[in-house]
Amino acid sequence: MMLESVKLQCSKEVISICAMLSAPKCFRRPRGRQPQADQAKARYSDDRGDHLTLLRIFNAFIANQCSEDWCYVNFLSYRALQYADDVRNQLVNVMHQRLSIEVEGSDALFPLYPHCVLKALLAGSFMKLAFFRSDSTGLHRNAQKGYYVTVESQINFEKSGDGNHRYMLHPSSVLFKGKTYSCARPEWVLFNETIQHSEGGNQYLQTVSIIRPEWLLEVAPVYRSQISATSPEVDKRLREHENGTSLNGILR
Structure with a gap:
């Protein structure tokens, strides 16, 4: 770092x-x-x-x-x-x-x-990345529209389906926009720590910032395969970035 x-x-x-x-x-x-x-x-x-x-x-x-x-x-x-x-x-x-x-x-x-x-x-924080996953099943009621999955749990995919690895943005974050994600939400974030509230057992990402997954190609290319495996869309973005395609990012 x-x-x-x-x-x-x-x-x-x-x-x-x-x-x-x-x-x-x-x-x-x-x-x-x-x-x-x-x-x-x-x-x-x-x-x-x-x-x-x-x-x-x-x-x-x-x-x-x-x-x-x-x-x-x-x-x-x-x-x-x-x-x-x-x-x-x-x-x-x-x-x-x-x-x-x-x-x-x-x-x-x-x-x-x-x-x-x-x-x-x-x-210096590759394992402190998380990406947003839509929840079409509605099973994760607290987030309703979706939840965050950490890259670490995605790499260990046998654990990623466990509810214990589903996170929401902590209400103290400047990126928190309400109890649901019906509004625009960051697709990829860097977080400092995860915490669990005793009441309800909700798990949160705390101290969070928006990042672009293709940045890893610049600062940590060794993790390219792990990041591209998170979704076909991310893999496409990385390939376009490698080919020099102009991308529209979420950071302005």
Whole structure:
């Protein structure tokens, strides 16, 4: 992941995201003020997903001189962001002193920059991919229109039919659009972790971002066969990408 971020000139951003992922949850939703907390979060939300949302929040924290008052007003945990800043500084030192790698950002490459960050994250997280599968049977009532399957369970196809391997987007995700997927939903996502709620046993993907499966051909071509095996449509997209065909992606 870090080597890919250096190649794509976005190691600064990837380090910040990794630091945020290692920190406690930064969002606060105090009882009685949930609507205000949600509005505050929406100001920093990125429609590509949670990873870039965390990056925007961290950058805003730094831009506001790591202000505790700013965190309070924006319903963010000062301790969590302080922790992330400490971790980030440690990671930067490791790259400088032990690996002799220069940490740099790619602001000059905008608007390609967000894609570079997601590609770098994808390079180190192949097993944290999931794709949307329509549910024509209606058996998975909680999602109704479909559910997500992780690439890991698809590779181990003998487990993929088990209900324990069906996931929904967690309601805390900026990509969550409601309790059903009757509206537009990401076909492919990168997630940070899976969690299971004790009530109802629902399983969720948490900290999720939209990706394109053909990106793997650039950052992890060794996994091409596993990805193409997930569906004929994906295999077709990968073949078109390999042949240089212009594709219409879901990221704008």
